[in-house]
Amino acid sequence: MRTPVFPGKRSAKLVGLIRARRDLPGRFGWTGRSLALAAVALAAGCAPTSVTEQGKAIHHDYNVFLYLAAVVFVVVSGLLVWAMLRYRRRDDELPKQTHGNNLVELTWTAIPTAIVLVLFVVTIQAQNKATKPAAHPAVTVDVTAFQWSWRFAYEDTPVTVVGGPDNIPEMVLPLGQPVRIKLTTADVVHSFYVPQTLFKRQAIPGITNEFDLTFVKAGTYHGQCTQFCGLAHADMTLRIKVVSQSEYQRWLAAAARTGSAGP
Numbered sequence: 179m180r181t182p183v184f185p186g187k188r189s190a191k192l193v194g195l196i197r198a199r200r201d202l203p204g205r206f207g208w209t210g211r212s213l214a215l216a217a218v219a220l221a222a223g224c225a226p227t228s229v230t231e232q233g234k235a236i237h238h239d240y241n242v243f244l245y246l247a248a249v250v251f252v253v254v255s256g257l258l259v260w261a262m263l264r265y266r267r268r269d270d271e272l273p274k275q276t277h278g279n280n281l282v283e284l285t286w287t288a289i290p291t292a293i294v295l296v297l298f299v300v301t302i303q304a305q306n307k308a309t310k311p312a313a314h315p316a317v318t319v320d321v322t323a324f325q326w327s328w329r330f331a332y333e334d335t336p337v338t339v340v341g342g343p344d345n346i347p348e349m350v351l352p353l354g355q356p357v358r359i360k361l362t363t364a365d366v367v368h369s370f371y372v373p374q375t376l377f378k379r380q381a382i383p384g385i386t387n388e389f390d391l392t393f394v395k396a397g398t399y400h401g402q403c404t405q406f407c408g409l410a411h412a413d414m415t416l417r418i419k420v421v422s423q424s425e426y427q428r429w430l431a432a433a434a435r436t437g438s439a440g441p
């Protein structure tokens with residue numbers, strides 16, 4: 179005699195409870211509720227938008243990953259639930275056993291491979307767009323990371339902004355114009371990261387990393403070194419203030435008179 183999976187009174191109660199729940203007339207039904215929940219989860223997980231032209235490509239890349247993951251989640255969990263309900267235990271007989279199926283094996287190898295290939299191509303395209311250098315950058319800023327702040331030197335001007343322990347350095351930039359950042363470090367490895375640009379680069383000793391940012395939205399954006407670089411690493415913040423082109427010119431002229439906009 180085979181041993182029942184749920185012996186005893188408690189299991190009988192449990193099965194009764196499950197059956198009772200299953201028979202409950204739901205207002206939207208389980209499918210509707212699951213879909214609503216999935217939609218909420220999807221909306222909550224949507225990638226943040228970028229404030230730069232280059233970051234839009236990254237944002238699009240995030241969304242492709244998210245939507246594909248959502249499709250995989252719905253299909254896999256849907257099949258799981260279907261299999262659990264369709265093949266739930268009804269008696270002590272084993273269901274018909276199947277061993278090996280070439281078509282099924284091929285299908286579940288081919289589909290993930292295709293998904294990974296699509297993600298690879300989309301990512302390469304996004305990366306190329308995000309790192310494509312502008313033909314004529316309007317402003318070039320030499321950014322030097324150091325323990326534990328930043329120096330922003332505006333090329334072809336006497337303007338330099340230097341941060342310090344009680345002074346968060348602010349990089350003022352014009353809206354809608356490509357800005358070239360030439361990033362390096364005076365000591366150890368640091369990392370330049372302004373979350374709202376969806377872009378991050380390492381500052382490596384002896385190497386200058388160049389990238390362009392074209393801000394499409396005015397505002398003040400906070401940044402932070404994201405490479406642990408010593409005791410005061412947490413204080414290594416920065417700000418990017420994006421203003422209109424005329425306001426930028428006024429700021430630049432005023433800063434050029436003093437030569438430095440920081441201590």
Ligand SMILES: [Cu+2]
Nearest residue numbers: 403405407411
């Ligand atoms: Cu750091």
